[in-house]
Amino acid sequence: xxxxxxxxxxxxxxxxxxxxxxxxxxxxxxxxxxxxxxxxxxxxxxxxxxxxxxxxxxxxxxxxxxxxxxxxxxxxxxxxxxxxxxxxxxxxxxxxxxxxxxxxxxxxxxxxxxxxxxxxxxxxxxxxxxxxxxxxxxxxxxxxxxxxxxxxxxxxxxxxxxxxxxxxxxxxxxxxxxxxxxxxxxxxxxxxxxxxxxxxxxxxxxxxxxxxxxxxxxxxxxxxxxxxxxxxxxxxxxxxxxxxxxxxxxxxxx
Ligand SMILES: NC(=O)c1ccc[n+]([C@@H]2O[C@H](COP(=O)([O-])OP(=O)(O)OC[C@H]3O[C@@H](n4cnc5c(N)ncnc54)[C@H](O)[C@@H]3O)[C@@H](O)[C@H]2O)c1
Numbered sequence: 001x002x003x004x005x006x007x008x009x010x011x012x013x014x015x016x017x018x019x020x021x022x023x024x025x026x027x028x029x030x031x032x033x034x035x036x037x038x039x040x041x042x043x044x045x046x047x048x049x050x051x052x053x054x055x056x057x058x059x060x061x062x063x064x065x066x067x068x069x070x071x072x073x074x075x076x077x078x079x080x081x082x083x084x085x086x087x088x089x090x091x092x093x094x095x096x097x098x099x100x101x102x103x104x105x106x107x108x109x110x111x112x113x114x115x116x117x118x119x120x121x122x123x124x125x126x127x128x129x130x131x132x133x134x135x136x137x138x139x140x141x142x143x144x145x146x147x148x149x150x151x152x153x154x155x156x157x158x159x160x161x162x163x164x165x166x167x168x169x170x171x172x173x174x175x176x177x178x179x180x181x182x183x184x185x186x187x188x189x190x191x192x193x194x195x196x197x198x199x200x201x202x203x204x205x206x207x208x209x210x211x212x213x214x215x216x217x218x219x220x221x222x223x224x225x226x227x228x229x230x231x232x233x234x235x236x237x238x239x240x241x242x243x244x245x246x247x248x249x250x251x252x253x254x
Contacts, residue, residue, distance in 0.1 A: 004235035011036035014085040015233060016078070018068055018125055019095035021047040023194040024144070027222030028092050031230045033057040037090065040081040042068060042125075060085070068095055068121040078128040087136060090233040091129045093143040095121045096163075100155045111158045118162035122169060130177065139182035140233045143170055144225075145244060147190045150252035163188075167244045174242030183241035185232050190248025193219040215250030 015032045019025045021043040029039045029050055038060035041047045047063035054061040062084055066073040081088055097117050101110060122143055133139025146163040148156055167186050174184040191206050207219050228247050231237055246252055 004238060006234065006236045008235055009035035010090070010230075010234060013037045013089040013233075014040065014081070014087050015090035015092060016040045016042060016081055016088050016125075016129065017092040017094060018042045018121065019093075019144075020050050021045040021063075022050075024189070024192060024222045024225055025092075025094040026050045026053060027226040028094060028229050029054050029061070030057060031223065031226035032090065032092070032233060033061065035230055035234070037233075038085050040064065040085060040088070042066065042077050042081075043095075044068070068125055069116055071124055074121075074124040074128050078125070078132070082132060088129050088132045089136065089138055090140045091125060091142070092229055092233065093122050093125055093141070096144060098159060101158070102155050103157045106158055114158040114162050115165070118159075119165050119169075122166060126169075126173070130182070133182050134177075134180045137181045138235070139177070139180070140237070141170070141173075141182065141184040142229050142232045143184075143186045144229075145186045145188045147188045147246055147248040147252045149188060149244075150246065150254040170244065171242045178241055181238070183232070183237065185241060186244040187225060187228055187232070188244050188246045188248070188252070189225050190214075190220050190246075190251055192222055192225060194222055210251060211249075213251045214248070215253075218249070220247065220249055 015037040017029050020029050020041045033039050033054050039054050041063040044067045051063050064077040066077050068074055143166045145166040148160050149164045170184045170186045191210050225247050
């Protein structure tokens, strides 16, 4: 059994990051690139700004555009990544949507859409990359969830249900794939200042409420989350699996 050193980083590794055209996903791409990984970005939106940001760090970056809730799209993106980079060591599943709605006003369509985007995309991308990781006898899967699953935040029944599903997914899958050197973890994220909070009135108001509840009284930044994602993605994190790591300044202390 080999114990990897932290300093090994992600040199020679290939990371596929979904939902990285904007927001936290962009920070994950930059952080994993700093650790030495080649970066493949999959998003339904144009990710050229993320590509440009990563190019400041490495030339080994490429974006693939498509809807990750569509099976044949996911399979063709994963095939393309392997053609371009030769392997996939890390999957960071970051695709998500956020929407508040009181439960009694929540339509069945809103409920279905939330579960579809958050969970079907996780199922499809994970199933597409697993055979590659098994062949390599190495893989790191990190899925982004939310601290609202510990807090039971109101007006988010569909969102909290979907994000709780991610934790069930990683717990069960971890037990199936550990034998192949593959770890599967979730990161439960608190409200993150993904842009200048002054650009987002809702975020500014929420941050004002949330900051006093945190043990660390400053806003979570995308790079705070990226540090944890990068650690879980590393060979050095080989003994951590089936976990949900909470990163929210200590609002939820589960
Ligand atoms: N930002 C926060 O405060 C916060 C808090 C808790 C959890 N999270 C979670 O962290 C993750 C990232 O958050 P964010 O704020 O950066 O999100 P974001 O909304 O800024 O980015 C989500 C990305 O997913 C992409 N996407 C959406 N549907 C897609 C699909 N069907 N196929 C391909 N790509 C698709 C979008 O184009 C976008 O680039 C999400 O899973 C979110 O739920 C964020």
